[in-house]
Amino acid sequence: MFGPSPPCRSLSGRISLNFVIPTGTPLVEHLHIVAPSLASLGLSTERPLVLVDVDEVLSLFMQGFGDFLAGRGLEMRIDRFALFQNIYRPGASEHLDLAEGKKLFDAFFADHCHQIEPAPGGIEALNRLAKSAEILILSNAPAEAERLRTEWLRTHGLPHPLILNSGPKGPIAAGLVAQTRQKTAFVDDLIPNLDSVQDHSPATATFQHVADLRLRPLAPRSERHARIDDWAELADAIEAAIRS
Numbered sequence: 001m002f003g004p005s006p007p008c009r010s011l012s013g014r015i016s017l018n019f020v021i022p023t024g025t026p027l028v029e030h031l032h033i034v035a036p037s038l039a040s041l042g043l044s045t046e047r048p049l050v051l052v053d054v055d056e057v058l059s060l061f062m063q064g065f066g067d068f069l070a071g072r073g074l075e076m077r078i079d080r081f082a083l084f085q086n087i088y089r090p091g092a093s094e095h096l097d098l099a100e101g102k103k104l105f106d107a108f109f110a111d112h113c114h115q116i117e118p119a120p121g122g123i124e125a126l127n128r129l130a131k132s133a134e135i136l137i138l139s140n141a142p143a144e145a146e147r148l149r150t151e152w153l154r155t156h157g158l159p160h161p162l163i164l165n166s167g168p169k170g171p172i173a174a175g176l177v178a179q180t181r182q183k184t185a186f187v188d189d190l191i192p193n194l195d196s197v198q199d200h201s202p203a204t205a206t207f208q209h210v211a212d213l214r215l216r217p218l219a220p221r222s223e224r225h226a227r228i229d230d231w232a233e234l235a236d237a238i239e240a241a242i243r244s
Contacts, residue, residue: 043136045179047134050129053188056210064108064115078214109145138186170193170195191220194225195222207228208225
């Protein structure tokens with residue numbers, strides 16, 4: 001969600017949080033980037049394609065992670081647009097060690113990420129968009145989150161395929177959108193991911209959405225991407241961008 005990520009791992013193995021790519025599944029290579037074929041994901045190339053992030057876009061990640069930390073006697077202080085640097089012991093003036101924060105992050109995704117609340121309006125907006133476009137969920141999360149993130153999506157009526165990525169999202173997004181001649185759009189909360197997608201796939205319309213009210217005034221913006229924090233307005237803008 002925040003800060004630099006490691007390079008994108010190989011896409012020849014398991015990359016999805018709601019399905020496992022078996023041996024022999026069709027893959028598509030675009031500029032040396034291997035991505036699953038849209039057909040193998042059950043997606044049509046005859047309709048526009050919308051790629052959507054989960055944490056702080058479809059879900060209130062910081063709220064859910066903060067509740068998880070509180071249950072362990074820790075505090076999430078939203079005083080900067082950061083993750084591990086916002087974790088404190090009660091009364092402490094220095095944030096928790098980053099390595100400890102990472103362990104808590106991994107534990108949250110392994111056992112508790114299905115307890116996150118949906119972002120206001122996000123589920124309804126995505127269901128609306130799905131009437132005229134193919135939806136693909138593209139999330140950066142630990143592999144341990146596979147089962148529970150799938151459960152979260154299904155619980156909230158989102159049957160769309162979900163790809164687990166690591167690192168900048170431009171390479172995998174480019175490999176996906178290269179398979180269709182239809183218009184495409186991408187939604188994320190982080191400027192580095194939005195920049196990466198626009199750099200690798202300039203024709204894709206990019207939108208920034210920050211779900212948590214506390215983070216909105218702290219989140220960096222960029223003139224390269226429309227910033228729309230209301231999901232109903234965002235759905236309008238996406239529909240306009242992908243309209244033939």
